[in-house]
Amino acid sequence: MDVSAKSSKEIDIFFRNRSRPVRRNISWKARDLFLISWLAPLGFVLAWELFCRIGYVNSQVMPAPSAVLATAWRLAADGSLFVHLGYSLLRATAGFVIGGSIGFGLGLLVGFSRLAEAVLDRTIQMIRAIPFLALLPLVIVWFGVEEAGKIFLVSLGVMFPIYINTVLGIRQVDPKLLEVAKVTGLNLRGRITKIILPGAMPSILTGVRYALAVAWLALVIAETIATTKGIGFLAMDAREFLQTNVIVLTIVIYAAIGVAADSLARALERRLLAWHPNYARGERR
Incomplete structure (x- = not known):
């Protein structure tokens, strides 16, 4: 190939590359x-x-959003909205703490022990498959119409997502990291606190986010048991009088609480998983 042919080819490549659109990576701010x-x-x-x-x-x-907002203002003005909301929040919080603690404890036990898995896991999965509505008559027999029955249903719903994700997170820890820990002489407690639990934390927090949503689903069913307080009662009472604006308001409240709870869980993820590249400060998913 002579010099002129080579130069002509380089010029052709140069202009062909210039004609291509330049791709720019758009950096979105938070x-x-x-x-x-x-x-x-x-x-x-x-x-x-x-x-x-x-x-x-x-x-x-x-009803229009403006009508729903007017209903919310009316119920807030007489204080009834905050009373119902407070009862529902207390039930959901108590159920989440109790069910989450049990689910996390069982998840740790089953995640670390194959024997515990053989003894417990099948029974837990069978209970998980039972619908909430099927349990309502039995819950009423056990607890009556008191608060304990409502908290029991919420706890039961919350327990399973945290249990499953805790077991999954522990089982998915990279075995190579555990081998490195053994080679470096890290004891069992150190392996659990410095490798296994931090490695399982993303999965555990995913279970927490899912459990927050399930807590409100369980609470809606729980508040159909004879009660005079709570967002679920407010919706059921409005249904009897065909007050669609109140029914829509309760749905909006559930949605708003769900968004707030999910935002709280995301903030918890960013704080506890600041060491993880996918949860680094400023990263958004």
Whole structure:
């Protein structure tokens, strides 16, 4: 190949590369991503309000967001909304603490011991398959209509996600890390506290996030038991009088609490997993 042919080929490659569009990596700021995440919910609410305003949606079937907000203001003004919300939060918190502690303890036991798995896991999985509604009559027989029955149902629902994810997290710890720990002379307590539990923590916190959602699902069912306080009671009472605005308000409250609980769990992840590259400060998923 002569010099002129080589130069011509290099010039052709140069102009061909210049004609290609330049790909730029867009770096999104955390604030921008936060605002974008709220665009879809905001758009949905605005469309909902618009359809109700123009009469496309029957207000008796689905009240406008403004009507739901007015109902919330009325119930907050007389204090009843905060009373019902407080009872529901107390039940959910008590059930989450009790069920989460039991699930985490059983998860540790089964995760570290094959014998414990053989003794406990099959029974736990059988209980997990029982629907909440099927347990309601038995819970009423055991606890009556007192608070213990409601907390029991929430605890039962919370226990399983944390149990399963704790066992999964322990079993998924990299065996190479455990071999390195043995070679370096790290004792059993050190291996558990410095390798196994930190390695299992992402899975455990995933179980916590899922359990927070299940706690509210269980609470809705639990509050159908004879009661006069709670968000579930507020919804059931509104159903009797066809107050769709109150029913929609309770749904919105459940959604808002779910978002708040998930945000709290994410903050906990970022704090406890700051050492993990996927949870580094400033990273958003």
